[in-house]
Amino acid sequence: MRRRSLTGPIILILVGAAFLMYNLRPDIQLLDLMSEYWPLLLIAWGFLRLIEVVVDYSRGTLSSTPRVGGGEVVLILFICFIGWGFLSLHRLGFRFSPIWETGKEFTVSKQEPVGQAKRFVFEGGRGNIRITGGDTTDIVVSGRKSVRGVQNAEADRVNDSTPLEIVKDGDTVTVRTNQDRNSGGGRIAEDLEITIPGGMNVDARGSDGDYDVSEMRGNVELHIEASDVRLNNIGGNARVELQSSKLVRAVDVKGDLDLQGRGSDVELENITGQVTINGSYDGRLDFKNLAKPMHFESPNTDLRVAALPGEITMSLGDLTGNNLVGPVHLVTRSKDVKFEDFTNSLELETDRGDIELLPKHVPLAKIEARSRSGQISLALPEKAAFQLTASTDHGEAVNDFGAPIQKESDGKSASLKGTVGQGATIHMVTGRGTVSVRKAGADSEDRDKSEKPEKAET
Amino acid sequence: MGANEANLIRAIRWPVTMITLGCLFFLHRSAGFNVGVLLIVFGVLTLFARGTVNAPPDTGQGGKR
Numbered sequence: 001m002r003r004r005s006l007t008g009p010i011i012l013i014l015v016g017a018a019f020l021m022y023n024l025r026p027d028i029q030l031l032d033l034m035s036e037y038w039p040l041l042l043i044a045w046g047f048l049r050l051i052e053v054v055v056d057y058s059r060g061t062l063s064s065t066p067r068v069g070g071g072e073v074v075l076i077l078f079i080c081f082i083g084w085g086f087l088s089l090h091r092l093g094f095r096f097s098p099i100w101e102t103g104k105e106f107t108v109s110k111q112e113p114v115g116q117a118k119r120f121v122f123e124g125g126r127g128n129i130r131i132t133g134g135d136t137t138d139i140v141v142s143g144r145k146s147v148r149g150v151q152n153a154e155a156d157r158v159n160d161s162t163p164l165e166i167v168k169d170g171d172t173v174t175v176r177t178n179q180d181r182n183s184g185g186g187r188i189a190e191d192l193e194i195t196i197p198g199g200m201n202v203d204a205r206g207s208d209g210d211y212d213v214s215e216m217r218g219n220v221e222l223h224i225e226a227s228d229v230r231l232n233n234i235g236g237n238a239r240v241e242l243q244s245s246k247l248v249r250a251v252d253v254k255g256d257l258d259l260q261g262r263g264s265d266v267e268l269e270n271i272t273g274q275v276t277i278n279g280s281y282d283g284r285l286d287f288k289n290l291a292k293p294m295h296f297e298s299p300n301t302d303l304r305v306a307a308l309p310g311e312i313t314m315s316l317g318d319l320t321g322n323n324l325v326g327p328v329h330l331v332t333r334s335k336d337v338k339f340e341d342f343t344n345s346l347e348l349e350t351d352r353g354d355i356e357l358l359p360k361h362v363p364l365a366k367i368e369a370r371s372r373s374g375q376i377s378l379a380l381p382e383k384a385a386f387q388l389t390a391s392t393d394h395g396e397a398v399n400d401f402g403a404p405i406q407k408e409s410d411g412k413s414a415s416l417k418g419t420v421g422q423g424a425t426i427h428m429v430t431g432r433g434t435v436s437v438r439k440a441g442a443d444s445e446d447r448d449k450s451e452k453p454e455k456a457e458t
Numbered sequence: 459m460g461a462n463e464a465n466l467i468r469a470i471r472w473p474v475t476m477i478t479l480g481c482l483f484f485l486h487r488s489a490g491f492n493v494g495v496l497l498i499v500f501g502v503l504t505l506f507a508r509g510t511v512n513a514p515p516d517t518g519q520g521g522k523r
Contacts, residue, residue: 037484038483039479039480039481039482039483039484040480040484041480042476042477042479042480042483043476043477043480043481043484044480045476045480046472046473046474046475046476046477046478046479046480047473047477049472049473049476050470050473050474050477053466053469053470053473056469057462057465057466057469060462062462062465062466062469063465063469076476076479080479080483083483084483087483
């Protein structure tokens with residue numbers, strides 16, 4: 001007789017254990033955790049099925065009929081559909097736990113004179129924090145504290161055991177939320193608005209929540225586990241360390257900006273100092289008006305520019321830049337790259353992706369572009385002077401500059417070589433795809449008819 | 459390939475697809491959700507399964523008559 005599958009009961013036990021855990025530890029955000037980690041259920045289900053198959057095979061009892069029925073397939077699709085919906089809502093910032101949770105809210109209010117202190121330290125836990133600099137000599141803290149997942153009496157006890165403190169020590173004033181003192185149940189979150197003298201240096205640490213710092217003349221340093229960060233009008237240097245974030249936005253920072261960690265979207269605008277970004281960011285990155293050198297380094301991309309009066313936009317598959325001051329250096333694995341209006345030298349290398357370059361100023365500076373697979377297109381000002389070498393292993397070569405540039409084809413490969421006036425060297429190499437040197441502003445349709453190969457090999 | 463191996467490939471097709479699906483959902487934030495990977499995995503396993511259909515059945519007799 002064929003043995004019935006054990007997967008169903010085991011999955012039921014796992015789901016039951018999750019709900020039991022929620023009863024025993026109501027502070028755990030079960031639905032929020034499940035909305036993030038439900039794919040593990042599919043993986044566990046698959047592994048259990050796989051183990052059953054291997055065991056049956058080793059015993060010689062493997063059935064010739066499929067072990068997954070139509071009902072199971074429908075159930076899997078249903079889980080995927082619901083799970084994807086929950087995951088999308090969770091990623092958009094929706095939190096399920098507060099919908100039915102018990103708990104209580106408390107008002108937080110405290111004020112202390114700063115005295116001679118120059119440094120402000122915030123030791124927070126979970127909660128959204130807004131720190132604003134102002135013309136004041138006091139630290140003013142106001143907001144609300146919520147204790148969730150416990151009954152009212154227990155919430156009162158939790159609140160009493162975790163008082164907000166303002167501690168002065170030398171030139172440092174520390175605001176502590178003391179959430180780590182909560183040894184009982186319940187989940188604490190504090191949404192606080194803190195006003196401090198604008199000239200202080202800020203050092204804030206927290207675990208989870210959005211941080212908004214503005215109108216500070218001193219340095220700002222943030223170390224947060226999971227957070228959205230907004231910096232606005234910062235007079236000194238800013239340093240942000242994050243383990244996870246959906247958005248980091250910094251506008252009008254007078255000093256250097258150093259961003260480390262992981263996250264999604266990054267928006268930087270009007271940064272007067274040097275910008276260093278190191279980490280993994282899988283969303284959209286926008287950089288505008290950066291006055292000093294910028295260095296972006298992620299596992300897949302290394303980008304350096306000397307300054308950015310214009311804009312750079314980057315996503316997982318694209319990188320576009322406009323009005324860049326070189327030297328520009330870019331090494332990336334898989335991106336279509338378009339740089340328009342750049343000065344000084346450009347060095348660019350991508351494993352997979354098209355490259356489009358449109359320098360607008362003469363005299364040109366040195367350009368070096370390489371792609372293992374992707375077309376390289378260079379549109380130069382009509383009066384540009386340059387020494388060109390361009391080649392493709394599999395593809396066509398297109399030239400708008402006529403006789404001074406010699407075109408050679410050999411089987412699937414093609415190359416361009418020549419000199420137009422006395423100018424900088426331009427070197428372009430692709431393994432697969434068209435290389436083209438065009439005159440900027442020439443009619444693209446006419447050009448396409450006369451020059452473009454019938455079939456581009458990209 | 460014997461009938462047992464053919465059954466084995468058919469039997470592991472769905473579990474492997476489920477594991478792939480779970481991994482794709484779990485990693486979609488960092489790696490993107492690539493349906494192509496899922497189709498390739500399922501397609502390769504289906505090809506293997508079909509490739510075994512025409513194989514002579516393994517009777518396990520070892521040449522005895």
